[in-house]
Amino acid sequence: MKKCVLGPSHINTIEFAVGDSVILPIEKIGCCSATVHKVTYGEILFIFDECVAVRNMNEDYSNQGGYEASDLHKWMNEVLLPSFEPGIRDQIKEITIPTYGMIFGHDALYEAIVEPDRDEQLPLMKEKEYQRVFYRDGELGSYWLRNASKQSWSRAGFAYANVSKFRGYVSSSQSYLGVRPAILIK
Secondary structure: OOEEEOOOOOOOHHHOOOOOEEEEEEOOOEEEEEEEEEEEOOEEEEEEOEOOEEOOOOOOOOOOOOHHHOHHHHHHHHHHHHHEOHHHHOOEEEEEOOOHHHHHOOOHHHHHHEOOOOOOOOHHHHHOHHHOOEEEOOEEEOEEEEEEEOOOOOOOEEEEEOOOOOEEEEEOOOOOOEEOOEEEEO
């Protein structure tokens, strides 16, 4: 596994493979490690290994409109994205958080509780359970997933994962969950 420190330079998408990691400097947050989870022609999906913030999904106790209409989505695009070094920021095609499918695949809980996604479980999440675990300030923590709960379960919930690899949903107004960014680099 290679480690490299990136500054305001460019990420060469043909130099990375699944499992490689980088350190990304983010203004006002510091250096954050991220692991390559998917490589397709000309694009790389990095998922951060640590938390960049602790935030609620929505302040208004709602999941209406899903992640795309959430306060967290707005914060990631208006505050977090501009915090990346310009050379990296210009290569970011999408900044988001992982889906339930990416982390856990599609199981019975997924079928029953959360709005569907089209994502297959990422290979490292399947092969190396420790990749599903998330650290916040050096301690194990819980983090948001992009899927809203089905309206029949809760009109305010979003999926999350925690230290015991539990998956479920919690109210969007909870402010103790971490933000584990996923960035697609082109």
